[in-house]
Amino acid sequence: MKPLLDKIVDKTLTLKNYKFYTGLCKAVAAFLELNPHGLQKLSLTQNNMTGEQTNIVLEKLKCQSHFKCLILQENEINEEAISHLQELFRKKLPDHLE
Numbered sequence: 001m002k003p004l005l006d007k008i009v010d011k012t013l014t015l016k017n018y019k020f021y022t023g024l025c026k027a028v029a030a031f032l033e034l035n036p037h038g039l040q041k042l043s044l045t046q047n048n049m050t051g052e053q054t055n056i057v058l059e060k061l062k063c064q065s066h067f068k069c070l071i072l073q074e075n076e077i078n079e080e081a082i083s084h085l086q087e088l089f090r091k092k093l094p095d096h097l098e
Contacts, residue, residue, distance in 0.1 A: 005031060012041040020047045025056040032060035039064055043071035051078025058084035062091075068098045 004024065007013060031038060042061070049057075054072070058081050061067060070088065077085075088097060 004028070008039065011037075011039050012043070013039055014041075014043040015047060016043075016045040018047055020044075020049045020053055022053055022056070025049070025053040029056050029060040032057070033063045036063050036065050040066055041069040041071075042067075043069075044075055045071065045073040047075050049075040051076040051081055054078070055081040055084065058088075062087050065095060067095070070097065 004015075004018075004027070007015065039061075042057075044054075044057075054075055054077050061070070062084065067088070070085075091097065
């Protein structure tokens with residue numbers, strides 16, 4: 001299996017049917033925090049993520065200075081994750097979502 005970070009192409013990470021577990025979510029969150037220009041787009045589809053796991057990743061997305069696009073499909077979202085989504089939606093130009 002190819003390492004997860006090797007799947008980042010042109011500052012885009014697209015994962016479909018890629019099973020997430022808490023340790024992997026924490027690793028992605030650490031990457032986001034340590035690399036503020038690392039991603040512009042994140043697409044997570046059918047990853048069997050719990051609301052808490054989704055929250056772990058979304059909490060660190062706010063560290064991305066030029067993040068433009070988030071796709072979350074068929075993963076759980078809890079109230080904490082929703083609050084992090086609201087923060088992303090409130091970002092001002094030029095750091096807003098497209």
